[in-house]
Amino acid sequence: MNAEITTPTPTATLTQRLSPTPRGARLARRLTAHQLTAWGHPYDTDANHTAQQLVAELAANAVTHGRVPGRDFELRLTLLPEGALRIEVSDARGDRQLRFVTEPDAEGGRGLLLVSLLARTWGVAERDVGKTVWAEIALKQADR
Numbered sequence: 001m002n003a004e005i006t007t008p009t010p011t012a013t014l015t016q017r018l019s020p021t022p023r024g025a026r027l028a029r030r031l032t033a034h035q036l037t038a039w040g041h042p043y044d045t046d047a048n049h050t051a052q053q054l055v056a057e058l059a060a061n062a063v064t065h066g067r068v069p070g071r072d073f074e075l076r077l078t079l080l081p082e083g084a085l086r087i088e089v090s091d092a093r094g095d096r097q098l099r100f101v102t103e104p105d106a107e108g109g110r111g112l113l114l115v116s117l118l119a120r121t122w123g124v125a126e127r128d129v130g131k132t133v134w135a136e137i138a139l140k141q142a143d144r
Helices: 022-038 046-065 111-118
Strands: 012-018 073-080 084-091 121-126 131-138
Touching (some): 012 022, 022 046, 022 073, 046 073, 046 084, 111 131
Antiparallel strands (some): 084 131, 121 131
């Protein structure tokens, strides 16, 4: 029996390192909007808005909770052949676990709840240094 396992190859990728500051997080969102427009999902589409919101949450978490002095965070956007977008935000801090805030009076901590609602799937991958939080959205369905 000759079973062949294939891994989908991305059709396009953007990778950018950004400063772990609020300005870097804002730039990540703007880069996402611009890149999706270049890939055929204009600024005013649901797919572009959803991707921007996911990047905003993940980048804000990287800047707020994953910051290590002198280390950038990384944004990676990958178009997948099945009409999906994979968003990855990597930071240098691997010692902090992700957590969901459940206290109703808490001022923050609801970003991952938003990610879980917007993304079709999401998760965390450990790296040699730090971690990558990733999320995927369907682009074609989101634009309808």
